[in-house]
Amino acid sequence: MREYPKGTSSMQIALSISEGLARNVLSAKVNGEVWDASRPIENDATVQLLTWNDTDGKAVFWHSSAHLMAEALEALYPGTKFGIGPALENGFYYDVDFGGKEFSQENFKAIEDKMLELAKQKNDYQREAISKEKAIAYFKEKGDEYKLDLLEGLEDGKITFYKQGNFTDLCRGPHIPNTGFVKAVKLLNVAGAYWRGDEKNKMLTRIYGITFPKAKELEEYLHMLEEAKKRDHRKLGKELELFAFSEKVGMGLPLWLPKGAMLRERLESFLKRAQVKAGYQPVVTPHIGSKQLYVTSGHWEKYGADSFQAIKTPNEGEEFMLKPMNCPHHCEIYKTRPRSYKELPLRLAEFGTVYRYEQSGELHGLTRVRGFTQDDAHIFCRPDQVKEEFCKVIDLVLFVFKSLGFENYTAQISLPDPNKKEKYIGEAAQWEEASNAIIEAAAEKGLKTVTELGEAAFYGPKLDFMVKDAIGRSWQLGTIQVDYQLPNRFELEYIGADNQKHRPVMIHRAPFGSMERFIAVLIEHCAGNFPLWLSPDQIAILPISEKFHDYAEKIQNELMAIDIRGLLDSRDEKIGRKIRDAEVRKIPYMLIVGEKEQEENKVSVRKHGQGDLGSISLNEFISLFNKEISTSM
Ligand SMILES: [Zn+2]
Numbered sequence: 001m002r003e004y005p006k007g008t009s010s011m012q013i014a015l016s017i018s019e020g021l022a023r024n025v026l027s028a029k030v031n032g033e034v035w036d037a038s039r040p041i042e043n044d045a046t047v048q049l050l051t052w053n054d055t056d057g058k059a060v061f062w063h064s065s066a067h068l069m070a071e072a073l074e075a076l077y078p079g080t081k082f083g084i085g086p087a088l089e090n091g092f093y094y095d096v097d098f099g100g101k102e103f104s105q106e107n108f109k110a111i112e113d114k115m116l117e118l119a120k121q122k123n124d125y126q127r128e129a130i131s132k133e134k135a136i137a138y139f140k141e142k143g144d145e146y147k148l149d150l151l152e153g154l155e156d157g158k159i160t161f162y163k164q165g166n167f168t169d170l171c172r173g174p175h176i177p178n179t180g181f182v183k184a185v186k187l188l189n190v191a192g193a194y195w196r197g198d199e200k201n202k203m204l205t206r207i208y209g210i211t212f213p214k215a216k217e218l219e220e221y222l223h224m225l226e227e228a229k230k231r232d233h234r235k236l237g238k239e240l241e242l243f244a245f246s247e248k249v250g251m252g253l254p255l256w257l258p259k260g261a262m263l264r265e266r267l268e269s270f271l272k273r274a275q276v277k278a279g280y281q282p283v284v285t286p287h288i289g290s291k292q293l294y295v296t297s298g299h300w301e302k303y304g305a306d307s308f309q310a311i312k313t314p315n316e317g318e319e320f321m322l323k324p325m326n327c328p329h330h331c332e333i334y335k336t337r338p339r340s341y342k343e344l345p346l347r348l349a350e351f352g353t354v355y356r357y358e359q360s361g362e363l364h365g366l367t368r369v370r371g372f373t374q375d376d377a378h379i380f381c382r383p384d385q386v387k388e389e390f391c392k393v394i395d396l397v398l399f400v401f402k403s404l405g406f407e408n409y410t411a412q413i414s415l416p417d418p419n420k421k422e423k424y425i426g427e428a429a430q431w432e433e434a435s436n437a438i439i440e441a442a443a444e445k446g447l448k449t450v451t452e453l454g455e456a457a458f459y460g461p462k463l464d465f466m467v468k469d470a471i472g473r474s475w476q477l478g479t480i481q482v483d484y485q486l487p488n489r490f491e492l493e494y495i496g497a498d499n500q501k502h503r504p505v506m507i508h509r510a511p512f513g514s515m516e517r518f519i520a521v522l523i524e525h526c527a528g529n530f531p532l533w534l535s536p537d538q539i540a541i542l543p544i545s546e547k548f549h550d551y552a553e554k555i556q557n558e559l560m561a562i563d564i565r566g567l568l569d570s571r572d573e574k575i576g577r578k579i580r581d582a583e584v585r586k587i588p589y590m591l592i593v594g595e596k597e598q599e600e601n602k603v604s605v606r607k608h609g610q611g612d613l614g615s616i617s618l619n620e621f622i623s624l625f626n627k628e629i630s631t632s633m
Pocket residue numbers: 063064067162169170171172173174175
């Protein structure tokens with residue numbers, strides 16, 4: 001709690017704390033809204049200073065960089081017209097109309113140089129409130145029909161311009177203090193984009209770029225992009241023969257090939273074992289459900305128009321939906337008989353396949369698909385059990401992360417926006433109880449957390465896990481959500497100790513999120529070098545020539561009998577070629593057998609990425625193998 005005179009800006013607050021802090025302040029969150037750091041605060045407010053370390057801080061930085069790029073474009077290509085220039089998760093773009101002038105990546109260097117030159121001038125981003133009439137007059141004179149089009153939808157009295165150097169843009173902001181914060185620039189891509197996304201409109205040129213406050217960060221980012229290309233799960237999925245897509249089957253519907261299916265099954269049984277230990281009970285429900293089920297759940301009303309359309313039967317009026325979520329089915333399982341408080345929590349788990357219609361342009365490998373399997377479970381519990389259940393789910397999620405080598409994660413606690421209570425259903429007391437339960441559970445488990453107000457679902461607060469992969473990218477994986485809505489809609493009840501009817505709380509949770517997305521992230525995280533226990537092929541047996549096939553087969557059978565999986569490369573190829581191929585397929589161990597090995601009843605072992613481990617007996621290899629598995633799980 002600090003006191004300042006009316007009209008003090010966030011930047012002045014930062015300065016009053018320390019100059020070092022002020023140098024890093026990009027903008028500020030004032031009562032939950034992101035503002036220019038220079039904007040005067042007129043009333044009591046909660047103020048959060050935003051730096052490069054905040055997602056919102058980065059967004060302001062990148063959006064301001066879009067203005068900087070526009071300024072450079074206007075200087076280099078006079079007469080350029082501008083559409084919109086938003087920040088992205090990484091970087092920014094601006095849609096521009098060069099009026100028919102040729103434009104390609106060859107022009108990038110000149111624009112980057114110009115941007116850096118303008119950045120050095122440290123021009124302030126100046127906010128100016130302007131009347132609609134004056135704003136229209138400005139862009140009429142400039143001849144920018146896109147800004148005029150945007151202005152049409154804006155309300156007089158709420159329009160602002162932002163000006164830096166010689167460039168003025170129609171924008172609601174906010175922006176960083178001045179262009180000097182931008183120290184490194186890279187334009188990344190150029191593509192066509194219809195104005196307002198409508199193909200009836202003119203095609204504009206979309207230029208993508210990214211900027212940083214330090215040159216070193218740009219270098220690191222470019223290195224990461226290179227690495228990401230090598231690790232792209234779509235590329236590795238093909239090379240390792242894990243999954244494929246077929247136009248005939250349909251877009252966004254992955255086909256799991258034998259090796260991918262094996263990987264998936266291993267992951268499933270790993271989690272199933274952990275879940276049984278944690279008191280979950282498996283259930284199985286169909287892939288479709290009557291439309292009425294989704295009318296009750298509310299999905300029909302909220303998503304019906306944008307999802308796969310109803311399946312009709314020969315009976316008039318009979319309609320089914322492809323299952324978009326497993327929860328409604330599980331609610332009906334809960335309702336199959338009366339429940340007592342003594343049997344709660346009831347934990348119903350299902351690897352349930354769901355179908356959601358995504359626009360074809362949104363589809364991406366395994367991370368955005370139209371059919372996917374959730375490692376879903378629903379916990380039905382009493383309100384006083386929410387915290388303990390949360391703790392248990394956190395334990396499970398962390399066990400999964402540890403077993404799969406995700407060591408760097410944070411948890412986001414998503415709470416309701418205290419100023420928009422009308423957005424949320426359920427009683428205030430319940431919300432508070434559940435929010436506290438999540439906060440306490442996360443603290444008890446020692447999680448590194450960030451709290452976001454206003455990010456809760458309308459039906460309850462939640463906890464999301466953000467995982468950093470081996471090359472520093474963040475992915476949202478596991479999620480745990482409290483839900484007050486579905487128990488109401490399905491009128492779920494239990495008989496309490498007081499012999500009265502009560503409503504249970506429902507917790508949705510999925511440690512992986514979905515099998516498809518999780519495997520995509522896992523592939524990119526470990527670059528296809530799966531932990532030994534998970535590898536589809538754990539070993540490759542490579543006979544030096546046909547003479548040793550019998551011995552190789554004997555070894556394969558012995559290993560298969562104790563559940564060590566692998567292939568026997570019986571092709572008539574040179575051993576060097578067989579080794580290379582096994583390396584490309586990232587098979588963890590190669591067992592090479594020739595005359596000497598057969599005579600001594602041994603195998604020559606090569607480890608992927610490490611090379612020759614020498615010749616040992618099969619039993620020695622098995623204990624080496626088992627040791628590696630037991631230390632990684
Ligand atoms: Zn702007």
